[in-house]
Amino acid sequence: MGMERFASACKWIAGDGNSILFWSDIWNGEESLRTHFPLVFHISNCPEGRASSFWETNGQAGGWHLQLFRPPSGSEASQAELLTRALQGRPLVLYRTDKVWWGRSPDEGYSVRNGYLWWRRPAIHNPAMVEYRRAIWGSVVPLKVKAFIWLVCHGRVLTKTYCLKWCPNLNTTCVLCEGAEETTDHLFRGCPVARWVWGRLGMLCTYQSEWPSMGEFWAAVTGMTTHSDWSLVAKVRRLVVPAGLWAICLSRNSVIFRGQRFYQENLWELLEVLLRDWGRFIAGASFIELHIGVLHIMP
Numbered sequence: 001m002g003m004e005r006f007a008s009a010c011k012w013i014a015g016d017g018n019s020i021l022f023w024s025d026i027w028n029g030e031e032s033l034r035t036h037f038p039l040v041f042h043i044s045n046c047p048e049g050r051a052s053s054f055w056e057t058n059g060q061a062g063g064w065h066l067q068l069f070r071p072p073s074g075s076e077a078s079q080a081e082l083l084t085r086a087l088q089g090r091p092l093v094l095y096r097t098d099k100v101w102w103g104r105s106p107d108e109g110y111s112v113r114n115g116y117l118w119w120r121r122p123a124i125h126n127p128a129m130v131e132y133r134r135a136i137w138g139s140v141v142p143l144k145v146k147a148f149i150w151l152v153c154h155g156r157v158l159t160k161t162y163c164l165k166w167c168p169n170l171n172t173t174c175v176l177c178e179g180a181e182e183t184t185d186h187l188f189r190g191c192p193v194a195r196w197v198w199g200r201l202g203m204l205c206t207y208q209s210e211w212p213s214m215g216e217f218w219a220a221v222t223g224m225t226t227h228s229d230w231s232l233v234a235k236v237r238r239l240v241v242p243a244g245l246w247a248i249c250l251s252r253n254s255v256i257f258r259g260q261r262f263y264q265e266n267l268w269e270l271l272e273v274l275l276r277d278w279g280r281f282i283a284g285a286s287f288i289e290l291h292i293g294v295l296h297i298m299p
Helices: 002-007 075-087 112-119 127-137 143-153 184-190 192-200 214-222 232-258 264-283 285-297
Strands: 010-013 055-058 061-064 099-102
Touching: 127 143, 143 232, 184 192, 184 232, 192 232, 192 264, 232 264
Parallel strands: none
Antiparallel strands: 010 099, 055 061
């Protein structure tokens, strides 16, 4: 998916056609041929072929051959005719290699900055996505915890089910509840232990079936206050939610890698330690005592 997005910002200048994917790369027009002519693409006999494989040389001349596994009919025939017209005047130059440029312009060039700005462009116009990212990277927790939360929201945490690709015989049972497979969603949201944590923190209302992903779960929790809100409630949520996720992760790792028995009381003590350490570093002792007091009075 990442390479496909990157390729969509590049444009090819056809040479010998050995480097260009005929259907998927952008080399004829402003979009790929598979996007512009989907009906023809679906009957192609070579959907992943290079442009050179569609070019037939006849002496000094040559021409395009679409390589369809059956004759087009109806709308397919109309699109095939339009595609043939689009390819006219775009011959391959066999003595020249293919070239690619960034940003649809040979003068723009590629840099890390414009690559990053282009990559996050869809989110710039999506306020919910902007708020979701700010909530993570703007939270008052250590950087490694922010990176961990980002992995949680994108389903990239090395849970047991995620590790099946490397260890097919791995026992995937959750070590905290021993009642279901350990997926990212189960470990941090659906597990009885996780629900106990969020319930005691007064956030069980955020565990709803309408939040199908951990990213939306995170947005639901932190979205109750905007990024510019620095009230006590906002500070609590930005500190407590990462602490809950991190405490669950550390407790799970202690069982797996250290062979320790799991006790909910130990998890809660760990959570309080995290809040005390992170909060003192950010806001001072009075802020922390208030946080700890809030935690103790919640049911």
